[in-house]
Amino acid sequence: MLDTITLTLGVIVGIFVGSTAGYLGSIMVSRRMALVGDALSHVALPGLALGILFNFNPFIGAFTFLAATVIVTWYLQKSTTLSVEAIIGVIFVLALSIGILITPKVDLLEALFGDISKITLVDTVLTVLVSLFVILVVKKIYEKLIISMISKELAVANRIKVESINLIYLLLVATIVAVGIKEVGTLLVGALVIVPAAAAKNISSTLSGYSLMSAIFGLMSAAAGVILSIYVNVPVGPLVVIVGTVIFAGSFAINSFSKRLKAKRVSSA
Amino acid sequence: MSDVDRVETDSSNQSQNESNNMLVVSDLSVTSQNKRILEDVSFKVKKGASLAVVGPNGGGKTTLFRALLNLIPYSGAIKWNDEVRIGYVPQSLVSTDLPILVEEFLRFKHRTNYETCISSVGLDKAILRQSLGSLSGGELQRVLIAWAIVDNPSVLLLDEPTSGVDIGAEEPIYENVNHLKREAGITVLMISHNMHVVMHYSDYVLALNKGVLFYGDTKSLTHSQLLSIIFGSEFALTEEEHYKE
Numbered sequence: 172m173l174d175t176i177t178l179t180l181g182v183i184v185g186i187f188v189g190s191t192a193g194y195l196g197s198i199m200v201s202r203r204m205a206l207v208g209d210a211l212s213h214v215a216l217p218g219l220a221l222g223i224l225f226n227f228n229p230f231i232g233a234f235t236f237l238a239a240t241v242i243v244t245w246y247l248q249k250s251t252t253l254s255v256e257a258i259i260g261v262i263f264v265l266a267l268s269i270g271i272l273i274t275p276k277v278d279l280l281e282a283l284f285g286d287i288s289k290i291t292l293v294d295t296v297l298t299v300l301v302s303l304f305v306i307l308v309v310k311k312i313y314e315k316l317i318i319s320m321i322s323k324e325l326a327v328a329n330r331i332k333v334e335s336i337n338l339i340y341l342l343l344v345a346t347i348v349a350v351g352i353k354e355v356g357t358l359l360v361g362a363l364v365i366v367p368a369a370a371a372k373n374i375s376s377t378l379s380g381y382s383l384m385s386a387i388f389g390l391m392s393a394a395a396g397v398i399l400s401i402y403v404n405v406p407v408g409p410l411v412v413i414v415g416t417v418i419f420a421g422s423f424a425i426n427s428f429s430k431r432l433k434a435k436r437v438s439s440a
Numbered sequence: 441m442s443d444v445d446r447v448e449t450d451s452s453n454q455s456q457n458e459s460n461n462m463l464v465v466s467d468l469s470v471t472s473q474n475k476r477i478l479e480d481v482s483f484k485v486k487k488g489a490s491l492a493v494v495g496p497n498g499g500g501k502t503t504l505f506r507a508l509l510n511l512i513p514y515s516g517a518i519k520w521n522d523e524v525r526i527g528y529v530p531q532s533l534v535s536t537d538l539p540i541l542v543e544e545f546l547r548f549k550h551r552t553n554y555e556t557c558i559s560s561v562g563l564d565k566a567i568l569r570q571s572l573g574s575l576s577g578g579e580l581q582r583v584l585i586a587w588a589i590v591d592n593p594s595v596l597l598l599d600e601p602t603s604g605v606d607i608g609a610e611e612p613i614y615e616n617v618n619h620l621k622r623e624a625g626i627t628v629l630m631i632s633h634n635m636h637v638v639m640h641y642s643d644y645v646l647a648l649n650k651g652v653l654f655y656g657d658t659k660s661l662t663h664s665q666l667l668s669i670i671f672g673s674e675f676a677l678t679e680e681e682h683y684k685e
Binding site for chain 2: 201314317318320321322324325327328329372375376377378379380381
């Protein structure tokens with residue numbers, strides 16, 4: 172059973188990582204890059220393993236590998252005809268294989284699915300600061316990102332440096348994935364980016380509502396996952412994903428119901 | 441001799457003439473991957489005039505626009521009027537996967553002007569509360585024109601603005617652009633394959649196929665000459681024969 176302090180720290184980390192990942196995810200899901208977010212998270216495993224093996228903060232190892240992957244992907248996408256999905260797909264399987272080979276067996280489960288009991292005050296402070304930094308930077312580039320998503324041509328004509336904005340965005344995703352790994356694990360942290368945003372998309376009709384709902388659903392999934400882990404003796408990661416998926420199913424049902432209702436109104440009018 | 445290519449010899453007249461020009465392009469050439477896309481293109485556009493850029497596919501029309509927007513490297517000179525503000529309307533290459541309202545989209549460009557702009561492109565203000573993804577091709581194109589004019593540009597660059605639009609919806613869009621040109625004195629540069637549009641809504645024609653095929657007053661062209669420029673002489677002959685029948 173977790174003590175109150177560890178649980179509180181876990182919930183704080185969940186709130187910040189969940190809401191930030193959800194907010195970032197709203198952009199990723201709309202860019203039809205959902206699988207990129209998921210695959211990217213697995214790339215952190217070798218960095219995490221090096222941190223465990225050589226006794227340094229695994230966040231630094233994970234972030235280094237994630238950032239390097241983002242930069243290599245960004246460069247290859249710019250200079251070849253390969254899609255982001257294809258490039259990350261190749262790097263992801265390689266990183267996962269190397270990560271599984273070099274991660275000590277006793278730490279593998281924790282690396283893959285996270286362990287809330289290991290979260291320290293330093294981790295929590297780091298997570299809060301990093302999350303706030305990520306949100307501030309996204310807010311700064313948000314309009315440019317959205318315009319470049321709507322039309323690259325329009326963005327370029329409006330003097331938006333589309334490639335640079337994309338690189339900054341992917342580095343921010345890498346950052347939040349790296350801080351989320353300790354709680355949710357490398358295998359499932361990608362779900363924090365994708366599932367809340369996918370759920371929010373089902374029931375959003377405005378951009379402001381969509382990004383807000385994505386952040387709220389991310390927060391709810393992560394915080395609820397942590398609290399649930401007190402009652403069931405399983406890692407937080409799978410619980411976060413299950414809560415997120417339940418929210419997704421709920422939003423999907425609401426969307427289908429409202430569509431049917433609209434169709435009924437139209438046919439009876 | 442047309443208004444656009446009249447050469448003024450007197451120096452004071454020349455500087456006045458220059459201030460009347462919105463754009464002067466001299467010996468513009470663009471090379472990409474060792475291939476010449478544009479070669480020694482020169483033309484002028486007077487303030488408040490409309491220029492249609494025509495020519496076969498691959499003739500360099502979009503490349504010209506990209507050079508005018510300073511998005512690609514080029515040689516030669518592109519001189520815009522000092523007070524130029526450019527509004528750009530792309531082809532309908534717009535991803536509408538996002539749940540974004542027309543209002544939210546326009547507010548990205550300008551926080552206050554967007555309501556007036558929506559009216560000036562002939563759309564009802566109710567459209568502001570509609571999702572960008574729910575618009576018809578014609579409505580979306582008008583919203584893009586509203587986006588282009590929301591920060592009061594002096595020049596509109598339209599890159600085949602009705603390429604994804606139903607035939608019936610084309611005419612009102614050009615009528616609208618023409619209205620903006622008349623009322624606000626906006627200079628218009630547009631790429632078009634539509635002969636009717638070129639004949640009715642442009643003052644001057646620039647025909648490109650790497651180099652300049654034709655540059656001058658639209659009124660000086662007959663329909664068949666214009667068809668010949670846009671599609672090649674074979675098609676023009678066929679059309680003439682068709683009309684004879």
